[in-house]
Amino acid sequence: MKNAAAPSNAVSQLQRQVQAQQEEIAQLHRLMVKKEAQWEATKQSLFEQFRLALERQFGPSTEKYRVDQRDLLINEAEVAVDEEGSDASESITTADDATIDTATPAKRRARGGRVALPPELPRVEVIHELPDDVRHCHDDGTPLKVIGEEVSEELHVVPARIEVIRHVRRKYACPLCEEGVKVAPALAKLLPKSNASATLLAYVATAKYQDALPLYRQSQILPAMARR
Template sequence: MEACPVPLPDNNPELIAWVQSILAKNALLEERLRLLLHKQFGASSEKTSPDQQELFNEAEQDQPEQPEPDPEESVTVAEHTRQKKGRKPLPKDLPRVREEHDIRDDEKNCSGCGNQLHRIGEEVTEQLDIIPAKIRVIQNVRFKYGCRCCEEGIKTAKLPAQPIPGSIATPGLLAFIATSKYVDGLPLYRQEKFILARLGVDIARATTSLWMVRCGDLVQPLINLMRDKLLEAPLIHCDETVTQVLNEEGKAARSHSYMWVQVAEPVKNQKIILFDYAPSRSGSVPMKLLDGFRGYLQTDGYEGYAAIGRKSGVISQGCWAHARRKFDEAIKGQKDKNKTGKSHMGLSYIRKLYQIEHGIKESPPDERKRVRQEQSLPVLQKLRQWLDKSLPQVPPKTLLGKALYYLNNQWEKLIRYCDEGYLRMDNNLAENAIRPFVVGRKAWLFSNSTDGAKASANLYSLVETAKACGLEPCHYLKTVFNDLPRAESIADIEQLLPWNQKPV
């Protein structure tokens, strides 16, 4: 904070306090302005230069005159040698079309002795081709039978169960439209005007919108089974983001609604990602969505998860990525880029924890737990000592103060990942899972109705879980839309769950 440009009378404490408060507010505004300018024009990555990654040996050394990294804790980066890589081979499962190329007959004689040349082999080079989407009409011909004697008892073959009875849409068309919107981020109006129209078909956006709502209703039995499996997981990651619904009862068109995501830690390879629409961000939403859950619940620091965290059997877990981000923001908001300051010190401790995790990410849970107990807990102990010393020294409203107080308030939840080997340091699984919805939202902007928002949640749940299970989304949706209307038992429906399908 800059000093007052003019001397203040030392006999007026109220004036001195008032001027100092103005200067403090000005310093806070400048700090936030620097952070906003960095977000607008600077690099968005949290990476910093190598000399900012030093982990100081002790908390008492948080501001040494000549900082040196601890020899036992320094990170050595091997010299990188750029290697020229060849072109990746094309996938073996793609169909091959053989096109043969021969030399002319008059060239099939040896230029040396004149004798006829004989084929001794071939050289094969591959090119990738694509066949544009083709559109066709399926004619369902149902034979009719009648009696020539009494002319009664006419019987007509039944039409197989359809995803949308009475509609012109086949499972393939519905899967194409749903994949284009929920995977490729193409709004329905673009599909209407730029894709379907180019193929010579006039289908109004209102019609395709209704189709998506009906598809969302159709897959509800699958969503119910997926939720039952989700609640059996030992660890669930949760996150939420805003969405907009134009025609929502009791709310203005521009008001915020929310899309919630829950990701189950895989059990028996059952990867589950569920989206749910809700008109609010209140704590009652996760209470309802996770009713009956017992296990670890990993979230960010949003207070809306506090209520479910107090339920018997639910253990709240924090997110180190959010803690790290706040220290990174404090660095970006600094006027003096002092690499030995507290912001860098806090970030260095957190990076050391991530370095340990990086070394054991492929290890089994028992090994991860052992390493965390032996290596991570001592680093956490040093970080706690440094945090206790730093808290009284930093104003809480500064960016660094917010980082320190977030770390302090979330401490018990943050260190919980050391309890079990299957736990994670951060909530990135949920943040990564919700990103496709955020990207799609930039294109289609809003849902017209709550029914549309709920349908989108169901369809996002299916395509994202299918992707997590290694399935091609369009092929999977076509299978679901074709087979689900014909399912006659719970076993038939279970067979359509993503982890029960084989990749093609």
């Protein structure tokens, strides 16, 4: 009887061990699913933070960084169908083009001229005169008269230059009693106690944040501009 009871106890013990291992495996599987869900949420959060950081850094130009992950999934079946449809349409188009070419002669493309400069730009006229010794008729010496003019335009850029604006505030006083001195009010400044004008501050801000020109490079360029 003791020999028969020993194998049954061993079998029941093995069953309990197998059941405990199965429960441990199930618990590990649930933990793995939970960790995968947490990792997916963390990945989405990191991607969103990266996108927002790009928007804060580059502003409107970040449209090219706005990538939807769904756009990265390519349906191969649809691509294959599109390729087959495009091959068929290309063959039909080629046949139609051949028919059209045989029916009508090809038209010569019109040659375009020079694009006119925008009329809203300011114009500065430079008059070019003939020398005095050639402004007479070579037959009888009669002075020549202006009968017309030929005009050609070129786009000109005035480089930035630095200049100092002196604000002179006149003082007034009574010439008899020399009392009650009055002076013209000072202009308001964007930066008090600074000799930088509003145009200079706008230039520096635009060069730094729009043209990506750091301040140390601007400090090297501005003295060269002052020497012009």
